Amino acid sequence: MAIVQMKRFELFSFSQSAQKLHRALQLFRDVHFYDLRREEQAEEIPLHQALDISALEEKESLLGNLRWMHRVLEPYDTRPKGLKAMKEGLDVLTLPELEAKAASVDYKADFKRLNTLYRKKEDLESRIHTLEETIRERRPWEVLDVPLKTLSSGNMVDMFLGTVPKKLSPAMEEAVEEFALSSLERVNEVGQSDYYLFISHRSEAEAFRDTLRRYGFSEVVFSKGTTVSELQKEAGAEIEKLRTEVEEVQKQIVPMAENLPYYEAAYDYESNLQLKIDTAKQFLRTEKVEWIRGYIPAEKETDFRKLLDETLSEGYHLEMEEASVEDPQVPIALKNNKFVDSFASITAMYTLPTYGEIDPTPFFAPFYWVFFGMMAADIAYGLIVLVGTLLVLKFANLKPAMRKFVRFFCYLSVSMTIWGAFYGSFFGDLIPLPAVFDTQKDFIPMLIMSIAFGAVHLFFGLGLSGYMALKQGDWQSAVYDVLFWYMAVIGACVFGIGTMMGLSPMIVSVTKWIMIVGMVGIVLTGGREAQSIGGKLAMGVYSLYNITGYVGDFVSYSRLMALGLAGGFIGLAVNLIVRMLAGAGIIGLIPGIVVFVVFHLFNIFLSMLSAYVHTSRLTYVEFFGKFYEGGGIPFRPFVKEPKYSQFPENY
Amino acid sequence: MTLTEFFIQYGGVVLGGLGASLAVLMAGIGSAIGVGIAGQAAAGIIIEEPEKFGKSLVLQLLPGTQGLYGFAIGLVVMLGLTPDMPLQKGLYIFVSALPIAFVGLFSAIEQAKVSIAGLNILAKNEEHQTKGIIYAVMVETYAILAFVMSLILILRA
Numbered sequence: 001m002a003i004v005q006m007k008r009f010e011l012f013s014f015s016q017s018a019q020k021l022h023r024a025l026q027l028f029r030d031v032h033f034y035d036l037r038r039e040e041q042a043e044e045i046p047l048h049q050a051l052d053i054s055a056l057e058e059k060e061s062l063l064g065n066l067r068w069m070h071r072v073l074e075p076y077d078t079r080p081k082g083l084k085a086m087k088e089g090l091d092v093l094t095l096p097e098l099e100a101k102a103a104s105v106d107y108k109a110d111f112k113r114l115n116t117l118y119r120k121k122e123d124l125e126s127r128i129h130t131l132e133e134t135i136r137e138r139r140p141w142e143v144l145d146v147p148l149k150t151l152s153s154g155n156m157v158d159m160f161l162g163t164v165p166k167k168l169s170p171a172m173e174e175a176v177e178e179f180a181l182s183s184l185e186r187v188n189e190v191g192q193s194d195y196y197l198f199i200s201h202r203s204e205a206e207a208f209r210d211t212l213r214r215y216g217f218s219e220v221v222f223s224k225g226t227t228v229s230e231l232q233k234e235a236g237a238e239i240e241k242l243r244t245e246v247e248e249v250q251k252q253i254v255p256m257a258e259n260l261p262y263y264e265a266a267y268d269y270e271s272n273l274q275l276k277i278d279t280a281k282q283f284l285r286t287e288k289v290e291w292i293r294g295y296i297p298a299e300k301e302t303d304f305r306k307l308l309d310e311t312l313s314e315g316y317h318l319e320m321e322e323a324s325v326e327d328p329q330v331p332i333a334l335k336n337n338k339f340v341d342s343f344a345s346i347t348a349m350y351t352l353p354t355y356g357e358i359d360p361t362p363f364f365a366p367f368y369w370v371f372f373g374m375m376a377a378d379i380a381y382g383l384i385v386l387v388g389t390l391l392v393l394k395f396a397n398l399k400p401a402m403r404k405f406v407r408f409f410c411y412l413s414v415s416m417t418i419w420g421a422f423y424g425s426f427f428g429d430l431i432p433l434p435a436v437f438d439t440q441k442d443f444i445p446m447l448i449m450s451i452a453f454g455a456v457h458l459f460f461g462l463g464l465s466g467y468m469a470l471k472q473g474d475w476q477s478a479v480y481d482v483l484f485w486y487m488a489v490i491g492a493c494v495f496g497i498g499t500m501m502g503l504s505p506m507i508v509s510v511t512k513w514i515m516i517v518g519m520v521g522i523v524l525t526g527g528r529e530a531q532s533i534g535g536k537l538a539m540g541v542y543s544l545y546n547i548t549g550y551v552g553d554f555v556s557y558s559r560l561m562a563l564g565l566a567g568g569f570i571g572l573a574v575n576l577i578v579r580m581l582a583g584a585g586i587i588g589l590i591p592g593i594v595v596f597v598v599f600h601l602f603n604i605f606l607s608m609l610s611a612y613v614h615t616s617r618l619t620y621v622e623f624f625g626k627f628y629e630g631g632g633i634p635f636r637p638f639v640k641e642p643k644y645s646q647f648p649e650n651y
Numbered sequence: 652m653t654l655t656e657f658f659i660q661y662g663g664v665v666l667g668g669l670g671a672s673l674a675v676l677m678a679g680i681g682s683a684i685g686v687g688i689a690g691q692a693a694a695g696i697i698i699e700e701p702e703k704f705g706k707s708l709v710l711q712l713l714p715g716t717q718g719l720y721g722f723a724i725g726l727v728v729m730l731g732l733t734p735d736m737p738l739q740k741g742l743y744i745f746v747s748a749l750p751i752a753f754v755g756l757f758s759a760i761e762q763a764k765v766s767i768a769g770l771n772i773l774a775k776n777e778e779h780q781t782k783g784i785i786y787a788v789m790v791e792t793y794a795i796l797a798f799v800m801s802l803i804l805i806l807r808a
Contacts (some may be wrong), residue, residue, distance in 0.1 A: 349781065443803050559792065562799040566720070569802055573723035576730070606716060609709075610795070613788035 002359045004333040004635070005298035006323035011308070013316040015290050018280070024311040026276050027095060028304065029637050032331040033294040035282040056281075059274040065111045066267040072118060076257035089397020091645045093265070095272060098645065102266035105259050114256055121249045128242045131235050140188040140195045141220070141228045149225030151197070158205040160198050161187075162212070162219040169194040172215035182208045261644075268642035275640040295323060295331050295635075325356035332632035340365045342408040345401075350620050351630030356472075360628050363464060364619050367457050371618060373415025374450075375563035375611035378571065380427040381604045382417030385409060399646050409608070423564065427600055428571025439568050446561040454557025455493070457618070458550070461626030462486065468627060480525035487518025489550050519544055553622050559614050567607035574599040663736030670741075670748035671728035674801065678721025678755025678794075685714025685763030692767040696774045706773055706780055710766045713787045717751075717759040720798040724751050727805055740808060747804035754797035762790035 013021055025031055080088065093101065141161070144151075153159050164172050166189065176184055181201035188195040200208040209217075224231060284291045296304050301320065308316055323330040332352040334344050336359070343365040353359055373382070389410035392398070398406065420426065424435025437446050466482030469475070491514035498508040527539025574596065581592035624630075639647070652660075693707035728744055769783025 440806060559795070562795050565799050565802065566795050569723055569727070569798075570719060573726045576726050606719075609784070610788060610791065613785050614792070616785065617789070 002335070002362075003353060003355065003357075004335050006295045006330050006333075006355070006635075007298045007301055007320055008295050008323045008327070008330070009293070009304075009321075010319040011292040011294075011316060012318075013290050013292070013312050014314055015285050015288055017312055017314060018285065018290050021290070021311055022276050022280055024307055026272065026638050028300075028307050029095075029639050030300050031294050031296050031304070031638050032635050033279060033282050033292065033638070034329055036284045036291060036293055037282060039284075056274065056277045059270060059277060062108070063267065063270055063274060065115075066107065066263060066270065069107075069111055069114055069263055070260070070267065072114065072253075073257040073260055073263070076254045077260055078257065079260075086396050086398075089646075090399065090642075091261075092648050093268075093642070093645045094648060095269070095639065098265050098269040098272070098642065101262060102269040105262040105266070107263055107266045110256065110259065110263070114253065117249050117253050121246055121253070124242050124246045124249065128239055128246070131239050131242070135232055135235050135239075138228055138232060140190045140193075141222075142232065143188050144197070144228050147225055147227050148222045148231075152225075156202055158198075158200045158202060158208075160219055161196070161222075162198065162217050163193040163195050164212070164218075165216045166192050166194055168215040169196075172212065172217070175211050175215065176208075179204055179208055179211075264644035268640075268645055271643070272640050276638070279638065295329075297333065298322070323355060325354075328354065328631075329633065330355040331635035333635035334359050334361060336361055338407070339411060342404055342411055343368055345404065345408070346616060346619065348634070349616070350624065352632035352634055353628070353630050354632045357629065357632075358464070358468060358471075360464075360624065363460070364623055367453075367460075367623065368615050368619060369411060369415050370453070371560060371615045372412045372611045373417075373419040374453075374560045375614060376412075376416045376567055376604075376607040377419035377423045377564050378425045378427065378567065378607070379417050379420035379433075380430070381600075381607065382413045382415070382420050384604065385413035385608070386417065389413060400649055412608075412611075419564070423568065425568050425571070428568055428573075428575050430571075430575055439565055443561070443565075446564070447558055450557045450560035451554050453560060454554050454618075454622070457557070457623055458553055458626060459486065459490070461623045461628075465627035476525075476528075480521065480528070484518045484521035484525065487514050488522055488544075488547060489518075491515025491518055492547070519547075553625075556622055557618065559618070563607075563610050563614055567603060567610070570603050570606070571600065574603065659738060661734070662738040663741030664732055664734050666738070666741035667728060667732045667736060667744040670745035671725040671732070673745075673752045674721040674728065674748040674755070675718075675725035676721075677752040678724075678759070679718040681756035681759030682715045682718030682721075685717070685759035685766070686711060687763075689714055689763045689766040689770070692770045696770060700774070703773060703777070706777070707770060709784060710769045710773065710780075710787065713766050713784070713791065714759045714763040716791060717755040717762075717794045720794055721751050721755045724748055724798065724801050724805065727802065731805070731808065743808055744805060747801055747808065749801075750797035750804075751794070751801040754794055758790055758794040758797075762787055762794075765790055 079085065144161075151159050151161070169186075173184070176182060179200070181204055183199050185197045185199075186194055187197055198208070198212070222228070222231065305318070308318060332355065334341075334347065334352070336344065340362045344361050346364070346368065347353075347359070347361045376382075389406050392406050393403070393410060421433075422436045423439050424433040424437075425439065426433055437449075439446075462482055462485060466478045469477035469482065491511045494511040495508060495515050497503075498511060522544045523537070523540040525540065526543030527536040527541075530536045530539045577599075578592045578596045581588035581595065641647070658665075689711040693711045696703055696707050725748075728748060731744070765787040766783075769780065769787050772783040773780040
């Protein structure tokens with residue numbers, strides 16, 4: 001239950017066994033490397049890494065090819081999709097299994113083959129496209145039902161076809177009239193262009209064409225002598241022929257999709273190889289020796305030594321020691337029971353603890369559970385989420401991270417249900433239930449309860465800060481920064497409430513003195529790190545001023561009440577509409593049911609989202625603010641999470 | 652009937668009704684603007700990466716809740732309206748609706764701006780988009796507080 005104990009090692013081995021060693025380390029998995037290039041000596045060592053760089057580039061382009069293959073073949077994938085795929089989930093494979101699966105196809109050759117086929121298909125398709133374009137352009141000329149060779153020019157006559165923009169054609173026709181030995185014939189008009197046949201005597205042909213050009217004339221030349229309709233038919237036949245060819249190629253491409261599972265395995269495997277080569281850049285290697293520094297979980301030490309003995313038979317040198325709490329590079333892995341582990345993502349989203357700190361997850365998890373339920377309180381909502389998440393956990397094969405996330409909400413839904421019972425809320429006010437807190441009236445008791453929860457939360461956080469100080473043997477901090485604050489804040493609270501409620505004078509005066517001792521203590525010790533006496537006192541007064549922060553902290557917990565009410569009343573408003581609709585008889589009933597389902601689902605989503613965010617906030621700002629700093633580096637195992645499959649749990 | 656007489660007789664229900672309208676109106680306008688501008692930003696992401704639709708939808712919808720709060724207040728007020736309501740009660744209800752009306756309007760627009768920033772996170776660094784959602788929901792806190800205050804005031808009327 002806490003941060004996993006780590007060991008730091010320095011490993012010196014022969015460079016010739018590097019490949020073998022890296023492979024063994026990747027199979028070992030639970031090892032986190034320190035980037036030795038950051039060490040100062042690194043610059044003095046004659047490095048020997050050129051080979052790795054080109055290997056890395058090669059891997060990257062290979063991965064790019066595999067991604068491309070996947071994109072091309074995905075549309076022809078015949079495996080089940082959607083719900084069924086979710087139920088079956090991803091295959092569970094270890095790294096060697098991935099390797100074996102990938103090796104059963106020759107994906108490099110397959111890539112070349114697919115690439116050739118795909119290019120061929122693209123080429124054919126672009127030819128089809130060009131032909132279709134030509135047919136479309138020629139269509140206006142189809143009315144010319146004479147063979148095109150009869151339109152050809154001779155020694156005396158220049159005969160040609162062309163288009164003129166519609167806007168300019170009247171002016172052009174007018175201009176043409178000036179030529180005595182030339183004529184034109186409008187063949188067709190389509191869209192913005194007019195289509196003409198021009199005839200001109202050689203003697204004025206040049207001038208005629210010049211004139212035409214001024215009106216935006218563009219000539220159209222046909223290469224063959226048959227009629228336009230013939231040409232169109234030929235092109236159509238050509239397209240048909242190309243289409244069959246495309247189909248032929250397609251018939252060769254589609255079956256390749258059957259190998260998709262293997263290409264996916266290849267991708268996952270190759271991306272691990274890429275990670276291996278990329279990570280190896282963090283090791284320092286000369287021509288003879290390779291130096292690796294890293295961390296392993298302490299419990300794996302024996303396995304690790306055994307692995308090195310087996311792999312590096314030609315000898316190696318290993319130094320291993322307990323990771324020091326002073327070393328900021330120690331990677332952090334958290335290990336907790338199932339319940340607490342579900343909340344680890346909340347810790348990770350903020351920041352992981354450093355090696356010298358404590359893992360805050362087990363401490364905030366119960367509070368998180370209670371607060372979340374309070375903010376999203378509803379029996380029906382809780383039960384829906386509970387049943388939903390249980391079904392998913394039972395029937396769907398999810399990735400471990402996703403599974404953890406679903407389990408997280410599964411736990412929280414229980415809290416939602418319990419608080420729903422306290423508030424007497426079932427789909428808002430759908431069924432009147434006896435309630436401990438009546439959300440229509442008991443605002444003040446709910447507010448007091450919220451702030452009381454807040455007080456427990458805050459003081460628990462403060463207590464953890466004291467515990468950590470004592471653990472490090474720093475009793476001064478424990479007394480000055482924790483005990484005095486307890487006295488000042490709790491004393492002030494009880495004194496204030498006692499005075500207002502008229503409790504016995506003895507309690508009032510005792511708590512008054514506790515408060516005063518605490519405050520004086522804070523003023524005297526709060527500035528103990530300042531240099532001068534004046535500075536100490538000023539800082540002391542300033543740190544007492546932080547007591548106003550506690551007021552803000554307490555008030556912040558009013559959100560526990562506010563969010564609980566907000567969700568409940570949105571539900572109530574939905575029911576109000578539904579009742580109005582249902583009151584209108586059978587015609588209103590159906591839309592009523594639709595509104596009921598849609599809006600309550602929306603409200604579940606909204607309440608849970610708000611509860612998630614606001615509980616996280618109370619954890620991060622109010623609770624962590626009292627004791628937690630964090631800043632740890634996450635432990636990165638020497639494997640890359642596969643994209644299309646998953647590693648076995650605890651592998 | 653003079654205007655004064657009318658006002659004395661029906662002023663209560665008029666002011667109360669005005670409160671209900673105002674809650675729905677202003678919070679609704681705020682949400683409409685908010686969801687609108689966030690939607691534009693979301694559409695920009697979908698051009699390149701259509702698979703982010705679901706996630707961008709969450710960010711787009713966040714500024715939409717204020718309208719819902721205003722609507723819920725409007726409904727609760729509506730239930731309590733009677734034609735013979737005294738003037739002072741109508742005025743009280745009117746004032747009760749103001750928190751969600753104003754905070755709803757402005758918080759929805761401000762929240763939309765944070766949502767857009769969150770959509771940027773989604774576009775460039777999808778892994779951390781939850782953080783964008785958290786930032787945006789923070790703005791909502793004040794709409795919730797206003798909603799609860801309006802609600803408490805009305806229920807105590």
